[in-house]
Amino acid sequence: MRGQDISGRIADAMGTDVRAIRPLSGSYGLSLDVVELADGRKLVAKHGKGPQPGHLLIEGFMLRRLEGEIPVPHVHLAEEDLLVMDFVPGSGGMGASVERHMAELLSRMHRKRQPYFGLERDTTIGPLPQPNPIYLPAGADEKTVKTEALPRDVAGSGWIDFFRDQRLMFMARLAHERAGLSSSLLRRIERFCDHLDEFIEEPAHPSLIHGDIWGGNVIASGGKVAAFIDPAIYYGHYEYDLAFMTMFGTAGRAFFEAYAALMPDFDLEGFMEVRRDVYLIYPHLTHVLICGLSYASGIESRLSRFGF
DSSP: OOHHHHHHHHHHHHTSOEEEEEEEEEETTEEEEEEEETTSOEEEEEEEOOSSTTHHHHHHHHHHHHTTTSOOOOEEEEETTEEEEEOOOOOBOOOHHHHHHHHHHHHHHHHSOOSSBBOSSOEEETTEEEOOOEEEOTTOOTTTSOGGGOOSOEEEEOHHHHIIIIIIIHHHHHHHHHHOOOHHHHHHHHHHHTTGGGTOOOOSSOEEEOSOOSGGGEEEETTEEEEEOSOOOEEEOHHHHHHHHHHTTOSOHHHHHHHHHHOTTOOHHHIIIIIHHHHTHHHHHHHHHHHOGGGHHHHHHHHHHTTO
8 A cells, every 4th residue: 555545544534634654564464654643643554455354444343342441542543454543652661560550451351241252243363363253151041141232143152162162173273274283283182172171160251351462462651551452352261361461471470469469259379270271272373373383382282281
């Protein structure tokens, strides 16, 4: 997309001229620019075809769904080939004060009860598809969940079944088809999934989760979280968010101490000893597809630990 085309569309959407556009980076077939408006405001523009049909529309939807729950860039324009949002400056790393603030923000979002697992639409995680059919909480039925809260047909029930079917097995099969995940490892994942209820638990209720929290998706400034970016949202178990945050060392002791104090029902010891490793199988599968088969070793070691 030519810069002049972007400038014109952004100017129309924002009601003021574009003063300058500076390339920032790009990935997954998308370009990322910093845009300076004539009135001094700064924006970020993502543009291009993207890795999935409607990818930028989905990202815009996800950011808008998170707005008001946790800090995210405000979306001004979301179209098939162009996403325009506020530029959020960052000036610091992930220190203890940032981790404690992140615990406050996430625990507040996670405590809110959501009606089901899944979402009203499918989303993405990075460049990959992420299906979100509706699974009712364990023990619930359609009569106990308001009809207007069910925007799609019910496909199943319970978090454990959702995580097995729509996360582990969906992504394992995709990794086998597209990225060369071995048939033997796929069979090990299948056998593990048959025993998933021995290792993870149903949550008290579904929670809205960001789904892809690591250091590169957290903008920090002044010892606080300024914004979360690049989400992969759905209604799930909040422990998945926490597990992902340990994959690259994004969350440490300061975060988990603060989070556990704010979520008294959270079993930190059991999470760290067992459930974290179960949940980390999913992001390792996504990284097999995005980064290569070197991430398969992280899956193999966890399956071996659990006896599979």
